[in-house]
Amino acid sequence: MSNWGATNTNNETLQYCFPNNNMSCTNNVKHGAEYIFVYIFISTVSVFTVFLNLLVIISIAHFKQLHTPTNVLIFSLAVADLIVGLILMPVQGIKLIEPCWYFGEIFCSIFPLIFYVVVTASLGNLIIVSVDRYIAVNDPLRYPARVNINRAVLSIVVNWVFSCIYSFFLLYESIVHPEKNHACVGECILYIDLGYIITDVLVTLVTPCCLIISLYIKICFVAKQQAEHINSLSYKKAKSEKKAARTLGIVVIVYLLCWIPYYIAALTLGQDTGDSLVINIMYWILCMNSCLNPIIYALFYRWFRISAKYILTLKIFEPSSEYFNLFMQEK
Structure with missing residues (x-):
């Protein structure tokens, strides 16, 4: 030695x-210079992800106009994305570059659990958001009675609890028997049997995809019907609902595009091997999704751009700033 x-x-x-x-x-x-470049890239993306998702979280938490059931769900999604930027991106980036694991045996067992809990919770958030948008477009008159902040919070709690239980079940062997994660000191390899991978594909890809896609197809169909029979009084509200559904639909599509390559790689390799370069790259693609979500909000939500401006110019510290009108410039 x-x-x-x-x-x-x-x-x-x-x-x-x-x-x-x-x-x-x-x-x-x-x-080589490529290692320095990769480290800079990982650091930049991680900081950028944390910064953007903090803007989303502060905006929804601070401004009263944003205290709606849909935004509560976006808040939960932003919290998951924030965890990705703070913990998962840096560690996964280091795993992609460094051949050694320097974070200890305990964190070697905990890190995959955090990863699976966060990404599963994010997917659950998107399912709930899809249901929320479907009710808003399909039954707008009864939407306030059927969907409220308390029910949104309850659904978020159930989602996170389910994600924790499901992820613990999936990674039970590696958590209870951490010695299986390494053959020598400085190694951290996650092994998941092919049977569990197939189960995970059904639970977190096939079933959610079918549900989400079917809901958004119905949303598009209902929105088209409403456009043909809409009256001028409800036009603005219907247009707003359609825009929200379209924006969140883009979020869902981007999420699935980031997920699908990972499952293709995992099924092709036959097992989830934590030391595989391909799997590590797929993990990184999953993490990148957390940086893309707030960028989508910035592109399609005017309220996010306005609230971010208030935050960055420190106007949120002004008296009664939580009551600022964020929708006065909506078109």
Whole structure:
């Protein structure tokens, strides 16, 4: 273990993750400008993701006009995306670059659980949002009676609890028996049996896709019918509902596009191997979705652009700033 500076035939410095530990894994250190570039890229995207989702969270929490059931669901989605930017992106980025795991055995078991809980909760949020938009477009007159903030909060709590239970069940072996995650010190590999991967595909991809797609097809059909029979008094409200449904539909499509490559790779490889370069890249694509969501809000929600301007110019510290009108410029 004292051969700290040996060099192999590929001119890579062969080191050990923990040179003072006889059980340490080897570390093939590659020197190059691309590593510096990747580290800068990961840091930039992580900070950008945290910053944008904090804007969403502060906007919805601070401004009274945004205290609606739909925005409560967006708040929950932004919290999940914030966790991705704070924890998952940096760690997953380091795993993509570094061959060694330096965060300890306990976090090696906890990290996959955090990852699966967050991404499963995000998908659950999108399902609830789809149901919310369907009710708003299909039955607008009874929407206030059927959907309120308390029910939205309850659905969010149920969603997060289910995500925790489901993720624990899926990763039970790796959590209870963490020694299976590594063969030497400095290694963290997640193994999931093919049967569990197939179950996960059915639970978190096939079923949600069928449900979400069917709901948005119905939303488009109902919106088209309403456009043909709409009156001038309700035109503005109907247009607003259609715009919200379209925007959240884009969020759903982007989410699924980020999910599908991971499942294709996992099923192709036969098991979820945490040390696979392909799987690590697919994980990173999943994380990137959390950066895209607030960008979509900025592009399609004028209220988000206005509230972000108030936050960045520190106007939210003015008296009664929570009552600012964010929709006065809506067209």
